[in-house]
Amino acid sequence: MKQNRFWAWVVFLAGAAYFIVPLVATFEFSLRMRRGYYSFDSYASVFSDPNFQTTFGYSVVIGILAIIVGIVVVVPAVYFVRLRMPWLRPVMEFITLLPLIIPAIILVYGYIRLYNSSSIIPFTGSALGTDILLVFAYVTLALPYTYRAVDTGMRTIDVQTLTEAAQIAGANTVQIITAIILPNILVAVLSGAFLTFAIVIGEFTIASLLNRPAFGPYLQNIGANRAYEPAALAIISFIITWGAMGMINVLGHFAPRTSARTD
Amino acid sequence: MTQPAAAASPRRRLSFEWLGVAPFIVFALMFLAFPTLYLLAGAFIGRDGQFTFDNIAALFTDQIIAAYWISIRISGASAILGAAIGLAMALAIIRGRLPAPLRAAVMTFSGVASNFAGVPLAFAFIATLGRLGLVTIILKTVFGFDLYRAGFNLLSFWGLTLTYLYFQIPLMLLIIAPAIDGLKKEWSEAAQILGASPWQFWRYIGLPILWPSVLGTLSLLFANAFGAIATAYGLTGSSLNIVPILLYAQIRGDALQNPGLGAALALGMVLITACANIIYLVISARAERWMK
Amino acid sequence: MAFLDVSNLTKSYGANTVVKGVSFAFDKGEFISLLGPSGCGKTTILRMIAGFETPSSGTIMVDGQDITGLKPNQRKLGMVFQAYALFPNLNVGDNIGFGLKISGVPAEERRARVADMLKLIGLPGFEKRYPYEMSGGQQQRVALARAIAPRPRMLLLDEPLSALDAKIRVSLREEIRAIQRELGITTVFVTHDQEEALSISDRIVVMNAGNIEQLGAPHDIYNMPRTRFVATFVGQLNNLDATVVDPAAQTVSLDGQVITVPNLPASSTAGAAIVLTVRPEVLSIGQRQGNELALHGTVEDVTFLGSVIRIRVALGRNVVSLDTFNDQRAAPPQRGAPIEITLAGKDLLVLAN
Known part of the structure; x- marks a missing residue:
């Protein structure tokens, strides 16, 4: 039994080293911009770069739009499938797994071919159209996570009983979803939203192939042309991801714990 | 008291449910199914628009x-x-x-x-x-x-x-x-x-x-x-x-x-x-x- | 020499001592129950015998061997868990044969032993079933077969019936007892259900708050409870507040009715408040042979329990429950009616608190 614990520590410490060393190394590298001593020059250089500001701002806006569209598409669907059309559940599960199996590069290639400027819906024919397409693409990428977050949220609150209670009180379906269901699954939805944000903010493949001025392609461009700024950007990206995940953790403490049915 | 919403005809309620699920279905078709299938079908179409295995052969x-x-x-x-x-x-x-x-x-x-x-x-x-x-x-x-x-x-x-x-x-x-x-x-x-x-x-x-x-x-x-x-x-x-x-x-x-x-x-x-x-x-x- | 000898067993988690210097010894082939409310330390004792918990102090001897320091897999014991704990990835045959396989019994011999075991538990031919395909009662019987297949020195049962339906619980406990008798295997059974312990055991250890309250055969525990805890925990019990009238004459006053209590300690003083206890089933309605004491009261409530009718009688401040057989030819007493109840004086116990 003691031996068991010993090996557990060995495995844990080896793993921890693998994950911590690159972070330390990257941080150290990001401080090396000035010869001879450590400085935060690379960070200053990054933050003062107008391209950093515009591309980051662009990605934040696209990310927020993707979160909103994702909620509008997923929440009513999950609600009605749970409530009235349980036979559609396996189909939903399958569809929402697809983005994990079909690589993003194939999706975006399909978009480019299907929605080019000479097609019926020429998304890529204009800058605005391409922006909209990018939002939809990100909704697709985040679909597995949004779906699961919302589905878990609805499972914990027992949608059936809440709906029946609201109907007895005279509420209509739109009122039920906006006034009863959404507030109760808010924490789950927000968790999905932060995860979406973490995935989308530095996304490279789709943004680059759609030629949008997003943060991902900017990162790649800096990586190809600068020495120390990439390390600083890696640290900044890590902190952003950590922030999004930290928010999910914090939100977890506010999640409703009542579960009327444990099936 | 007005008639409760639950008294609506089953048909109307059914269509309302579909209205809720429809955006998801349309979205899945437009941004998952169609683009992927269209792209994959393209693997069998040559420059002249005819069916061909040439593209597959070109992989080798x-x-x-x-x-x-x-x-x-x-x-x-x-x-x-x-x-x-x-x-x-x-x-x-x-x-x-x-x-x-x-x-x-x-x-x-x-x-x-x-x-x-x-x-x-x-x-x-x-x-x-x-x-x-x-x-x-x-x-x-x-x-x-x-x-x-x-x-x-x-x-x-x-x-x-x-x-x-x-x-x-x-x-x-x-x-x-x-x-x-x-x-x-x-x-x-x-x-x-x-x-x-x-x-x-x-x-x-x-x-x-x-x-x-x-x-x-x-x-x-x-x-x-x-x-x-x-x-x-x-x-x-x-x-x-x-x-x-x-x-x-x-x-x-x-x-x-x-x-x-x-x-x-x-x-x-x-x-x-x-x-x-x-x-x-x-x-x-x-x-x-x-x-x- | 005792087969199972536990001496001075103590278990503490930090400042919290859950088993406080417990000692007992049992002979080979005995069926022993550890009975007590949850948190009394009974499960901890069983888990120390199994080797899943290390005693803070004390020793456990089985068949003359000190097993206190052995690992669970070296103890050669069998155990049945509350939640079946069958291996879900193995079929019934492989579950029962697991212990034999580990100890290197050849496949042929293993198969024969598994078939014997399935016959013993009344599930012949179930080898290829998987646990999820069986009911709770069937799973627990397979768990029993798995525990005894490697011929362990002793069988440990950790509340094995509490996850089952009431009817299966009764039939399975009889089956467990029959198999235990047939194999003559020493068995330690943990339960919080006094009826279960009384019906199945050779001897019972009643535990409370980490201590043994009483150790004895079921009828001793039930008829001669030594402490108030045992008396109230095992079986139904009426507690009656009374006052000593005359210690020499052994008379007490119960809501103004003076009766003679043969068990009254000689050390009692006149005017002292005491508690008398009496089981519901020794009380009768009306006069009966051997019942020399009579009390008068009013019927407060009548509960129909099937073969038995439970009647609550108010004597004044005290309320006493009594059980009477359901006589189909006689109407049950009516609420509010005056009633005379009688009992034998020797059945009235004066308990130490």
Whole structure:
């Protein structure tokens, strides 16, 4: 039994080293911009770069739009499938797994071919159209996570009983979803939203192939042309991801714990 | 009192339900099904718009086959190593009786690291194991060991695999942890009292029960690595010959623009990830015969 | 020499001591129950015997061997768990044969032993079933077969019936007892259900708060409870507040009715408040042979329990429950009616608190 614990520590410490060393190394590298001593020059250089500001701002806006569209598409669907059309559940599960199996590069290639400027819906024919397409693409990428977050949220609150209670009180379906269901699954939805944000903010493949001025392609461009700024950007990206995940953790403490049915 | 909403005719209610599900269905068709199918169908259409196998045949050049092969190897290696190491770490944290706060810390970190893929991850590994990376330099100056002279290269099979593990291991940890939690304490106690050593418990009971979950995650990790491009691109630019980078170049028109060939490349990728999933389904159906 | 000898067993978690120097010894072939409310330490004792918990102090001897320091897999014991704990990935045959396989019994011999075991538990031919395909009662019987297949020195049962339906619980406990008698295997059974313990055991250890309250055969525990805890925990019990009238004459006053209590300690003083206890089933309605004491009261409530009718009688401040058989030819007493109840004086116990 003691031996068991010993090996557990060995495995844990080896793993921890693998994950911590690159972070330390990257941080150290990001401080090396000035010869001879450590400085935060690379960070200053990054933050003062107008391209950093515009591309980051662009990605934040696209990310927020993707979160909103994702909620509008997923929440009513999950609600009605749970409530009235349980036979559609396996189909939903399958569809929402697809983005994990079909690589993003194939999706975006399909978009480019299907929605080019000479097609019926020429998304890529204009800058605005391409922006909209990018939002939809990100909704697709985040679909597995949004779906699961919302589905878990609805499972914990027992949608059936809440709906029946609201109907007895005279509420209509739109009122039920906006006034009863959404507030109760808010924490789950927000968790999905932060995860979406973490995935989308530095996304490279789709943004680059759609030629949008997003943060991902900017990162790649800096990586190809600068020495120390990439390390600083890696640290900044890590902190952003950590922030999004930290928010999910914090939100977890506010999640409703009542579960009327444990099936 | 007005008539309650529930008194509405069943037909109207049904159509209302469809109205709620419709956006999801339309979305799935427009942004998942149609583009993918349209693209894959393009693999069988020539420049003249006629049905052809030429594009498929064009895949069988040395460069493209080599690209597929190295992609499969990197994805396979990073998936298998990621699954094995992730499983070992999950077992250590959950069953190894380490201090409880460690588990929460590792799970949170895994959430971050599994999403820390792409270009920034490439930067981090360049700063660590690149020619001027911290580890490379420490090994050279402190231990007198020249990593690159010894044959290591970050832009190689092992370099890329090592980098991919940074998001593969945490993903495995996140997915397998609930399955390990599902192992009842009584199973291990029952095995012990029947004379089994801890090793025998894992050999006959613990690992066979986890096996379907491990396999499922393995196929997911494979697909995850096989389609990954941002990390490789950030690491190497377009110099590494793996399928997603080849396809990226095709789409950008960096290489000879041939839409049919691009579609064929994509078809090959989808087929290989589909294969990984079918292998998983077949094996897990056999492994799960004891489940409901 | 005793087969199972537990001496001075103590278990503490930090400052919290859950088993406080417990000692007992049992002979080979005995069926022993550890009975007590949850948190009394009974499960902890069983888990120390199994080896899943390490005693803070004390020793456990089985068949003359000190097993205190052995690992669970070296103890050669069998155990059945509350939640079945069958291995879900193995079929019934492989579950029962697991212990044999570990100890290196050849496949042929193993198969024969598994078939014997399945016959013993009344599930012949179930080898290829998987646990999820069986009911709880069937699973628990397989768990029993798995525990005894390797011929363990002793069988440990950790509340094995509490996850089952009431009817199966009764039939399975009879079956467990029959198999235990047939094999003559020493068995330690943990339960919080006094009826279960009384019906199945050779001897019972009643526990409370980490201590043994009483150790004895079921009828001793029930008829001669030594402490108030045992008296109230095992079986139904009426507690009656009374006042000593005359210690020499052994008379007490119960809500103004003066009766003679043969068990009254000689040390009592006149006017002292005491508690008398009496089981519901020794009380009768009306006069009966051997019942020399009579009390008068009013019927407060009548509960129909099937073969038995439970009547609550108010004597004044005290309320006493009594059980009477359901006589189909006689109407049950009416609420509010005056009633005379009688009992034998020797059945009235004066308990130490």
